[in-house]
Structures are given as structure tokens and as C-alpha cells.
Amino acid sequence: xxxxxKMKILALLTAVAAVAAIAVVGASGASAAAxxxxxCAKAGSVxxxxxxxxxxxSFVPGDCTSxxxxxxxxxxxxxxxxxxxxxxxSDLPAGHTASFELAGLPVKDNxxxxxxxxxxxPGTFAYQSPGDSGRQQAMGLYGALVIRPAGEGAxxxxxxxxSAPGAVYGAGFDRECVMxxxxxxxxxxxxxxxxxxxxxxxxxxxxxxxxxxxxxxLAGGGDGSRLLIRYVNAGFDNTSMSLLGGDELVIAxxxxxxxxxxxxxxxxxxxxxxxxxxxxxxxxxxxxxxxxPLFNRNLHVTNGADSPGGMMTFIxxx
Amino acid sequence: MTHLxxxxxxxxxxxxxxxxxMDVASGQAPATxxxxxxxxxxxAGGSTYDLWASGGYMQxxxxxxxxxxxxxxxxxxxxxxxxxxxxxxxxxxxxxxTLHNALPEASSIVFPGQDTEVAATGGTPGLxxxxxxxxxTATYTFVAGKPGTYLYESGSDVSKQIEMGLYGALIVRPSAHQSWAYNSSSTAFDPSxxxxxxxxxxxPDLHHAVEVASNPNAPAYDFTAVHNRYFTINGRSFPDTIxxxxxxxxxxxxxxxxxxxxxxxxxxxQPALIRMINAGVDNHPFHPHGNHTREIAQxxxxxxxxxxxxxxxxxFAETIGAGQTMDYLLRWDTQSTxxxxxxxxxxxxxxxxxxxxxxxxxxxxxxxxxHTWYSGNPYLGxxxxxxxxxxxxxxxxxxxFPLHSHALNEFSNFDQGFGGMGTLLRVDPAGGCxxxxxxxxxxxxxxxxxxxxxxxxxxxxxxxxNSTTTGATRVAxxxxxxxxxxxxxxxxxxxxxxxNSSSASQTVYLWDWTTSSWTQLSGPTSVGTADVTVTPSVIxxxxxxxxxxxxxxxxxxxxRNSKASTSFVTRGNLMKIVYDAP
Numbered sequence: 001x002x003x004x005x006k007m008k009i010l011a012l013l014t015a016v017a018a019v020a021a022i023a024v025v026g027a028s029g030a031s032a033a034a035x036x037x038x039x040c041a042k043a044g045s046v047x048x049x050x051x052x053x054x055x056x057x058s059f060v061p062g063d064c065t066s067x068x069x070x071x072x073x074x075x076x077x078x079x080x081x082x083x084x085x086x087x088x089x090s091d092l093p094a095g096h097t098a099s100f101e102l103a104g105l106p107v108k109d110n111x112x113x114x115x116x117x118x119x120x121x122p123g124t125f126a127y128q129s130p131g132d133s134g135r136q137q138a139m140g141l142y143g144a145l146v147i148r149p150a151g152e153g154a155x156x157x158x159x160x161x162x163s164a165p166g167a168v169y170g171a172g173f174d175r176e177c178v179m180x181x182x183x184x185x186x187x188x189x190x191x192x193x194x195x196x197x198x199x200x201x202x203x204x205x206x207x208x209x210x211x212x213x214x215x216x217x218l219a220g221g222g223d224g225s226r227l228l229i230r231y232v233n234a235g236f237d238n239t240s241m242s243l244l245g246g247d248e249l250v251i252a253x254x255x256x257x258x259x260x261x262x263x264x265x266x267x268x269x270x271x272x273x274x275x276x277x278x279x280x281x282x283x284x285x286x287x288x289x290x291x292x293p294l295f296n297r298n299l300h301v302t303n304g305a306d307s308p309g310g311m312m313t314f315i316x317x318x
Numbered sequence: 319m320t321h322l323x324x325x326x327x328x329x330x331x332x333x334x335x336x337x338x339x340m341d342v343a344s345g346q347a348p349a350t351x352x353x354x355x356x357x358x359x360x361x362a363g364g365s366t367y368d369l370w371a372s373g374g375y376m377q378x379x380x381x382x383x384x385x386x387x388x389x390x391x392x393x394x395x396x397x398x399x400x401x402x403x404x405x406x407x408x409x410x411x412x413x414x415x416t417l418h419n420a421l422p423e424a425s426s427i428v429f430p431g432q433d434t435e436v437a438a439t440g441g442t443p444g445l446x447x448x449x450x451x452x453x454x455t456a457t458y459t460f461v462a463g464k465p466g467t468y469l470y471e472s473g474s475d476v477s478k479q480i481e482m483g484l485y486g487a488l489i490v491r492p493s494a495h496q497s498w499a500y501n502s503s504s505t506a507f508d509p510s511x512x513x514x515x516x517x518x519x520x521x522p523d524l525h526h527a528v529e530v531a532s533n534p535n536a537p538a539y540d541f542t543a544v545h546n547r548y549f550t551i552n553g554r555s556f557p558d559t560i561x562x563x564x565x566x567x568x569x570x571x572x573x574x575x576x577x578x579x580x581x582x583x584x585x586x587x588q589p590a591l592i593r594m595i596n597a598g599v600d601n602h603p604f605h606p607h608g609n610h611t612r613e614i615a616q617x618x619x620x621x622x623x624x625x626x627x628x629x630x631x632x633x634f635a636e637t638i639g640a641g642q643t644m645d646y647l648l649r650w651d652t653q654s655t656x657x658x659x660x661x662x663x664x665x666x667x668x669x670x671x672x673x674x675x676x677x678x679x680x681x682x683x684x685x686x687x688x689h690t691w692y693s694g695n696p697y698l699g700x701x702x703x704x705x706x707x708x709x710x711x712x713x714x715x716x717x718x719f720p721l722h723s724h725a726l727n728e729f730s731n732f733d734q735g736f737g738g739m740g741t742l743l744r745v746d747p748a749g750g751c752x753x754x755x756x757x758x759x760x761x762x763x764x765x766x767x768x769x770x771x772x773x774x775x776x777x778x779x780x781x782x783x784n785s786t787t788t789g790a791t792r793v794a795x796x797x798x799x800x801x802x803x804x805x806x807x808x809x810x811x812x813x814x815x816x817x818n819s820s821s822a823s824q825t826v827y828l829w830d831w832t833t834s835s836w837t838q839l840s841g842p843t844s845v846g847t848a849d850v851t852v853t854p855s856v857i858x859x860x861x862x863x864x865x866x867x868x869x870x871x872x873x874x875x876x877x878r879n880s881k882a883s884t885s886f887v888t889r890g891n892l893m894k895i896v897y898d899a900p
Binding site (some may be wrong): 020059115188201203238240241242244245246247259260261262263264265267270282284285287289290297298299300301302304305307308315 | 426429431432433434435436438443444445446447448449473475476477478480481539540541542543598599601616617618619621623624629637638639642665721827
């Protein structure tokens with residue numbers, strides 16, 4: 001029986017220099033395991049493509065003795081049946097305490113800085129710190145949780161994409177990528193305590209914490225390769241993501257498989273929702289030398305007033 | 319040819335001379351239908367198009383004029399139109415579109431949903447696709463893929479160029495079934511009821527920034543500050559949306575979006591097809607009144623369940639996301655009972671299935687404005703009397719329902735409602751408008767019993783005329799007079815049903831107001847004691863038979879029965895006209 005990594009904490013951001021420190025919680029076989037993950041919530045910053053530096057709060061792996069915060073936390077991975085304990089250290093500015101919740105699964109707050117949940121069903125989930133009436137999420141305290149079928153190994157080795165094959169709700173895939181969608185209003189981030197949220201107006205739009213041209217492309221593989229795209233909308237707008245040169249089979253929403261899957265070219269992911277879609281790399285050449293464009297069709301494809309930018313990336317094939 | 323008059327920029331009457339040679343060359347150009355989707359003709363020789371990307375102005379109902387960028391199918395300011403031309407192609411066709419870029423910056427076209435290669439020639443590589451430089455060209459060639467409703471739009475600096483209006487509709491029809499939306503018989507529709515609703519929004523401040531961009535003091539174009547003020551369907555805001563296609567009032571906005579249907583009948587069971595495209599940047603919760611719509615496809619992909627059965631869903635509100643397309647079937651059933659024998663909830667007839675509640679007294683109601691679309695009668699095809707001070711725009715008891723964005727800020731023109739992203743669904747009575755006689759006049763003979771009111775319904779209640787009682791030939795000759803037929807009514811279908819107390823020879827006529835003479839429609843036919851129904855074929859030149867001036871809207875149908883030697887009584891049971899209102 002091959003060893004299966006039961007739990008990894010993987011840094012999404014190149015800015016996070018903690019890759020070497022990623023905890024790999026080993027377990028074997030398909031049996032459920034009790035695993036513990038150290039997470040830290042702390043202040044940091046991101047540098048946008050137009051060189052604007054924006055203060056953020058974010059989850060980083062570990063106990064806050066190392067690592068720096070960017071926008072968005074690491075991808076957490078677990079297997080169905082795992083009992084996961086989040087050992088959360090809050091290092092936010094005075095007066096703010098981070099917590100941990102999942103959309104779609106119950107989380108027990110043990111009251112001692114640890115949070116516990118059972119990975120009850122497979123799928124793509126969002127985790128977040130809901131404190132300060134949503135202001136903590138707006139500052140960047142969110143991330144993606146992928147719960148895999150029993151026996152499927154962790155795949156996101158330090159990036160937002162994996163080239164390891166797997167299956168979701170019985171649908172096989174050859175590769176997978178997480179797409180955490182979010183936005184930043186730098187005026188809010190500069191003054192999260194006092195900012196009037198009625199005036200919230202995002203200026204930067206991100207995929208996995210980065211805005212185009214800093215976004216990572218999605219390696220789709222060769223013709224016919226099945227790329228699973230795990231959308232997590234951690235932002236505040238219902239977001240329509242448009243594909244050029246192909247389409248995607250929408251197979252699950254909010255970690256529930258759809259009875260009637262359907263093909264979409266432009267799919268709207270509600271704020272707070274997740275969605276799993278399978279893109280089969282077409283044999284035809286993509287419309288752009290950069291690959292198959294995948295971009296925010298609400299046209300949040302700017303960095304401030306600068307165009308292009310924002311929530312845009314490309315699916316590449318060799 | 320579709321927009322030729324607009325392209326010429328001259329009134330229709332003056333354009334006749336200019337049109338004539340082209341008509342000779344190309345055959346009779348079909349007139350643009352007043353409602354429904356209008357496909358832009360392909361270039362001679364096949365599925366090629368030339369599109370010009372350029373700037374121009376659209377009008378809003380509040381009197382504003384907004385600078386737009388758009389695609390047009392001929393060069394020059396007079397050809398400007400928004401949105402871009404509707405391109406209709408057939409699955410498997412090789413489609414070639416040449417973009418002539420008259421904008422001050424590089425531009426391009428992308429075709430979301432086409433999953434075969436879009437080969438580009440000319441132009442230079444851009445971020446999303448090959449681009450045509452300012453004053454340059456690029457040609458995009460692809461084999462039309464899956465049937466369905468698609469968007470085409472700019473692939474260059476999209477947060478500016480799409481906001482500015484560079485979008486249009488691409489329709490791919492199944493190769494084997496032009497009147498199916500998809501390769502499934504479940505998507506068959508009535509080709510005369512095919513509609514396109516392309517949604518978009520406009521921020522006039524951003525458009526102004528582009529309009530004056532060459533001015534050194536021009537405001538910066540910052541899309542993060544977008545605040546949409548106008549919300550359009552097919553490039554128009556309500557109430558302009560219900561104007562005809564190619565309305566002269568809206569020279570650069572050729573596409574109306576009034577949806578007109580008639581109840582389905584045993585002879586026409588097909589639904590209407592409503593193709594929806596959201597070319598804007600906001601997700602719109604679109605809300606049909608009157609009846610649910612059945613969503614059959616998204617993004618040009620049929621909704622199917624595992625095993626291949628339809629996975630279509632009924633909606634009274636459905637969000638269409640930015641960049642998405644959705645196709646809907648819309649039915650209006652008037653069979654009095656469904657397959658299980660239950661009356662349809664929305665089928666009401668004053669005689670056979672009256673409403674179970676009393677109608678309100680209009681003196682207890684307030685009509686908000688001096689004009690209303692309401693007929694004054696709750697039954698389809700019937701009109702009533704409106705309170706004094708309120709005039710009805712209703713023609714023949716047809717129904718009007720709003721189709722609109724239920725984000726109600728979008729149902730406005732710069733915050734003034736109603737307006738914006740709304741149009742109307744018009745339900746005409748089955749077969750068309752119905753008219754009954756409003757008076758009778760006896761030309762020969764005398765009144766026996768009854769009045770014009772007995773002619774309205776096929777109910778055995780009769781209008782009776784005695785023939786003359788002397789002479790070798792006895793004649794009962796009368797006409798029913800109709801009022802209120804609108805100028806421009808077409809497809810006049812006349813029905814007369816009646817009998818005689820003893821067999822006589824019957825001829826039916828129609829009064830021609832232009833020649834002041836009777837035109838014979840049918841007969842002479844022998845009509846005895848049993849009712850005979852006469853339905854003359856549809857009248858050509860209907861305008862000749864609808865009065866004008868002081869006789870405005872009048873139509874006269876004459877029934878003449880004659881018989882040798884013996885007096886008789888002629889008995890009218892039903893006299894009606896069904897017609898298509900303008």
C-alpha cells in the first residue's frame with residue numbers, strides 16, 4: 001500500500017518563502033487520520049503590478065515565527081474522513097482575533113485557539129476568518145480547502161496547480177488548478193478599522209492573490225488533457241469568468257456534484273461559492289499566443305486604471 | 319439591404335429612386351420585419367462579412383446622446399449602428415469576417431464558444447487574439463461550431479472597448495434544421511417568432527472620456543470607477559426598445575426588442591425562441607412577466623441530463639451573467655384544457671370559462687397616466703370602455719407584459735423609471751386581432767329581428783333580414799360595418815356564417831374605399847336552412863378596404879341573398895374579421 005500524504009500546507013505565493021517549512025502530515029492507506037495543521041494569521045503586504053504596495057492580513061503556514069503574509073492563504077488538502085485540527089496562531093494587530101470557518105462544513109471552535117472539523121465529503125471548499133463583520137476576509141484572510149477522495153494523494157506542491165491525475169465525484173482529471181478569486185480596495189486595506197464600507201470600491205482583482213500580468217498561467221497539458229479548475233470566489237462580487245477557444249464542463253457547485261452537469265463558456269461563480277469545472281484542452285490552436293484566455297467578464301481586467309491587468313490568466317498547452 | 323435607408327441617411331420617400339436599381343440587381347429585397355431578430359446579409363458568395371469598428375452616437379429616451387464604439391457592416395458615419403450586426407451562419411460553414419478598424423487604437427474580435435480554431439490573417443498578435451491596428455484590417459476565419467447563440471466582441475483593451483459597445487450577436491443554426499435552435503427536436507421553434515435580447519449597460523462618463531480623449535484636458539478612462547446609468551436591450555433603452563426594427567426615430571439603433579407571440583393553436587404548436595446575450599459587465603436578473611420561460615441552453619450548449627433527456631428549466635427570473643448567453647422557449651397555450659382535462663389556469667373566456675371573480679368597477683380604480691396599454695377588458699381579444707380621461711393604446715384586446723431586469727435600478731434611464739433594460743411581451747389573440755361588427759345597414763329588405771350584436775359570437779343568436787316581398791327576384795341585402803381597424807392592419811381574414819329560411823343564392827362582398835365599389839369575395843353560392851361558413855381567402859391590398867379620414871378604421875362586409883319569386887329570411891349567426899395588427 002503506497003504511502004499517501006494526508007495533509008499538506010502549500011504556499012501559493014512566491015512571496016511566501018516558507019515552502020521548505022511546509023508541514024506534510026503523513027498517513028497511510030485510505031483510513032481516516034487525525035491530522036493537525038499549524039496556521040498563522042498575520043499582517044503583511046502585496047505589491048501590485050503597478051508597484052502599489054497594499055497592506056494585507058493573510059493566513060501563512062506555521063506558528064507565526066516564520067513566513068510573511070501576502071493575499072490569500074495556502075491551499076489546504078485533506079482526504080475524506082480525516083479529522084483535521086487547525087492550530088491557529090493569531091498575530092493580527094491589536095484588537096483583532098483571527099478564527100477559522102469553512103463554508104459548507106461545520107467547524108468546532110475548541111476555545112483554545114484550535115479548530116476542528118471532519119472532512120466529511122470531497123470537494124472544493126473555501127476557508128476564511130469571519131471576524132470584524134467581514135473585514136478580515138476583505139483584508140485577505142481566506143483560502144481554498146480541497147478534500148480528496150480517500151486514497152488520493154495531495155497534489156499542490158507549492159503552486160496553485162498540480163499535474164497529478166485524480167478524480168472528483170467520479171470524473172477523472174489529468175491536472176488541476178485552484179482559482180481563488182478576490183479583490184482589493186487599497187483605501188480599505190490602509191484603514192481596515194475605520195473605513196466606511198459603503199464606499200468600498202475595489203481597484204485590484206486577483207487570481208490566487210496575484211493580478212495580471214503577475215498571475216500564474218494554468219498548464220493545461222496536451223490535446224485532450226482534462227484540466228480540473230477549482231474556482232473559489234473569496235471576493236464580494238458574483239464573478240463571471242470567460243473562456244476563449246474552448247468550454248468547460250461544470251460538474252459541481254459548493255462541493256456538491258450537479259445532477260445535470262452542463263457546458264459553459266462563461267460561468268458565474270457567486271461570492272463565497274466554489275465550483276468545479278473540467279476543461280478539456282482542445283485540439284485547435286488557442287486564439288492567443290499566450291494560450292486560452294480565462295478572464296473576468298465583468299471586465300475587472302485592470303490594475304486601477306491600467307489595462308490590461310486584474311483577474312486574467314491563460315491556460316497553456318505545450 | 320437591411321439598413322439601407324438608414325445607411326443612406328435620407329427619408330424613405332426620397333430613397334425610392336436610389337433603391338430601385340439595387341432591387342433590380344438583387345431581386346426583391348424583403349422588407350425588414352417590424353419585430354423579431356434580423357440577420358445581417360452575408361457578403362455575396364457565402365458566409366463572409368466585412369465589419370467596420372468605428373464610433374458614432376446612440377440616443378437615449380431621456381434625450382441624451384451617447385458616444386459609442388461599435389461594429390457596422392458598411393463604412394462611413396451613416397452606417398453606424400449599435401449593437402453590431404447580427405451574424406447568422408450555419409453549423410459547419412466556414413465563416414470569414416474581416417475587421418476594418420476605424421478606431422484610434424488597435425482592435426480585434428473574439429468569438430467565445432467557438433472551439434474550433436479561429437485562424438487570423440493580417441494584423442498583429444495581441445494579448446487575447448490577433449489585432450488590427452488603427453486603420454488596419456484583420457480577418458478571422460473559423461468553421462462555425464455547435465449550433466447556438468453566441469456573443470462576438472472585442473478582444474482588445476476589453477475594459478474599454480466592450481464597455482464602449484464593441485459587441486454583437488453570432489447565431490449558429492443547425493445544418494439540418496433551420497427552425498431548431500439546437501440539434502434536438504425539443505428546441506423546434508416558430509421561425510416567425512424568433513427574438514434576440516442583447517443586454518448591455520452604459521456609463522456615460524466613461525464614454526465621454528473616450529469621446530474627448532484627444533483633448534489634453536480629457537478625464538482619464540478609469541474602469542474601476544464605472545457607474546452605469548443606461549441599460550439597454552439591443553442597443554436601446556425602454557421605451558425605445560418597443561419601437562420597430564429599423565425605426566426612423568433611432569437611426570443608429572436598428573434593433574427593436576418587442577416580443578410578439580400568439581397563443582399556440584392545434585395548427586401551430588411551436589413556441590417562440592428568445593435568444594438572450596449579456597454583452598454587458600453586470601450580471602442581470604432578467605424577469606419575464608406573463609408566463610414562465612423555459613431555459614434550454616447556456617453559452618450555445620444545450621442543457622441535457624445524463625442519458626440525453628432535456629435538462630431545461632422553467633424560470634420567472636434568471637440571472638444571466640456578463641458574457642453569457644441563454645436561450646429560452648416561450649409558449650402561450652389557449653387550448654381550454656390540458657392533456658389531463660384540467661382547464662389551463664391562464665385560459666379564460668367570457669362565455670365558456672369566465673373569471674371566477676367580478677371585475678372591478680373602473681370608477682373605483684385610478685389609472686396612473688392618461689394613456690394605457692390595457693384594453694379595458696381582462697379577456698384576451700376583447701376591449702372595454704376606459705374611464706373618461708384615460709385613453710387606451712390597445713388595438714384589439716391584446717395583452718402586454720414587461721420583460722425586464724429585476725435589478726430595478728436597471729429598469730430606469732439615468733435613475734428615471736420606467737426605462738432602461740425593459741421591453742414588452744405582446745400577446746395577440748389567437749390567429750390575430752378579432753373584430754366584430756359595430757353596426758349593420760340593410761340595402762334591400764327589412765329588419766326581421768336582432769342587431770349587429772348577434773353577429774359577434776357563433777352562438778345561434780341571429781341577426782335576421784326579411785327579403786323583399788315583390789317582384790321576380792326577392793333580395794335580402796345588407797352589410798355589417800366594423801370600426802376601429804388600425805391603419806396598416808394586414809392579413810384580413812373574414813368569416814361569415816349564416817343560413818336562409820329557404821335556399822337562396824348568396825354572394826359576399828367587401829367595400830373598397832379607394833374605388834367606392836364592392837369587391838366580390840365569394841359566391842354566388844346556394845345557402846339553405848343549415849348554417850354555411852364562408853371564409854374568403856386573405857385579401858390583398860388590405861389598405862384599400864380600411865377607411866380613412868372620417869371613415870377611419872371602417873370595414874364593410876356585404877351579404878346579398880337572392881331568390882326567384884319566393885320571399886325568405888336571411889339569418890346571420892357570425893360575422894368577424896381576424897387580422898394582424900401593425
